[in-house]
Amino acid sequence: MVKKINFIVKDKSFEKFMMMVILGTTGNAMDIEMNFFFTFWGLFLLKKNFKPKVAGAPFPFKGIAAKVFKKRLKKTGIGDAWELIKEAVDDGKINLYPCTTTMDLMGIKLEDMVEFVADPIGAAGFLEICDGADGIVSL
């Protein structure tokens, strides 16, 4: 059975954010260790109060599309995605790793991010976590 799956999150779109939320919380529910490495634009998803836009929507509707999706998700019961993630982080099976290089490149500090991120790591740190992973996915 699958025990550990690692993800590289490199985009800051609404779509990638929701994929992270859904895969991460489900993996946690199934006792699968889910490690997410947020690098380059992906790091923006960890910023407090960041509002991701829908990359797949045509310009200039990317922000509006995000609002529409959020409304629909709320109707089906997914009100606050970060609350779901926090629950999963407290549960212990999901880790959100900021990339140290990206933090320097983009000038994003730990204080700018949500409180329950894991300790920032670099490439070697991430590759070490890949040891024994059943799969490594690039989101």
Next chain:
Amino acid sequence: MCPLPVIMAKRELKKMSSGQELELIVDDLGALKDVPALIKKTGDEILNTKEEGKQITFLIKKV
């Protein structure tokens, strides 16, 4: 809607003791695959699955 059926089921199962039963009612057809996948991982048992239109009711026993 996914992932709620699985997350809600797991939440309840965590609070239950061995032998207790959980009735899970969802309106997500995807749950027909998702919930069994979760239960396979947790080692619990699905005693019954009932489909009524768009509504699915699972009877799950905590092992």
